[in-house]
Ligand SMILES: *[C@@H]1O[C@H](CO)[C@@H](O)[C@H](O)[C@H]1NC(C)=O
Ligand SMILES: *[C@@H]1O[C@H](CO)[C@@H](O)[C@H](O)[C@H]1NC(C)=O
């Protein structure tokens with residue numbers, strides 16, 4: 001009995017602070033925050049702007065002011081943006097939803113239902129693993145989608161292509177996603193701004209440039225700073241395009257070569273397309289090139305070997321004759337030796353030779 005009571009006491013002792021923490025918001029908010037501000041969040045002066053920061057929320061706060069226009073939840077652990085997350089309590093005036101660094105991995109179908117005025121959604125710095133095809137369908141006015149450093153955890157381009165297909169996006173941010181090619185499938189018609197800074201683009205290819213001239217994308221401007229642009233002959237189509245349509249790349253003047261070494265740091269617009277030389281390794285890593293050349297060398301050696309064996313095989317009669325002749329020649333030679341040996345072995349000759357030495 002005493003043991004049981006002791007254990008209960010210890011349990012209560014361990015849980016009491018947590019219980020206190022959970023109850024605290026219920027008691028405090030009316031005094032500490034403006035009316036309608038969710039307990040876990042830190043509201044800035046007006047209920048129009050709600051910011052929830054570093055509170056490690058595990059789900060979206062429920063009691064948000066209906067008049068909120070900007071909602072920002074950063075540094076939490078939301079894991080998912082579930083279906084109809086806001087449908088039970090619609091936020092008819094919410095225009096900006098910033099869910100920055102919230103460890104969101106899944107965006108379910110109709111996640112934005114109940115946000116009819118949503119204009120900007122920021123999902124940057126989340127390790128997205130899956131985005132449902134209808135993820136953004138609940139927000140017909142969505143114009144700006146920010147996905148900076150959000151596509152690093154999984155190859156998401158196909159899923160996102162379906163999710164953005166029917167949106168009327170104007171601005172798409174894909175900075176810091178280690179992209180190696182223009183994500184052409186992710187560009188809905190009518191897009192006006194595309195942010196591709198800090199990716200892994202070495203160039204835009206001729207085919208990618210053609211897709212930028214598709215009817216729905218003629219008004220698109222793209223920023224490309226902080227990409228490892230490789231100033232070799234493979235860059236010619238892009239450089240020619242850039243010089244002809246500088247206005248479509250607002251940061252064109254600050255673009256610089258990151259290789260090859262003689263051109264590192266040179267402003268792209270100072271170069272002429274026909275001045276770019278082929279370095280012999282464009283389009284492939286030096287390591288890959290070496291492996292490829294070893295493989296090629298091996299194949300050539302094998303071919304030479306096969307040809308040699310075939311020549312031997314086809315010429316087998318000639319070779320037999322040649323061997324025969326060789327053997328005959330050998331035998332003649334051997335007979336010659338034999339004869340000489342016999343002569344050498346002649347005792348009279350031997351004694352004749354050895355007498356002067358004695
Ligand atoms: C809400 O966000 C928009 C867009 O970022 C900004 O222009 C506006 O000033 C914000 N409103 C408030 C009240 O902070
Ligand atoms: C985030 O939440 C999930 C469950 O929803 C939990 O398993 C995980 O440990 C949490 N991560 C952190 C860093 O708190």
Ligand SMILES: *[C@@H]1O[C@H](CO)[C@@H](O)[C@H](O)[C@H]1NC(C)=O
Nearest residue numbers: 149152175176177178198199
């Ligand atoms: C660029 O993107 C990488 C991830 O791809 C990130 O780690 C890095 O901090 C970013 N750099 C800047 C300046 O944003």
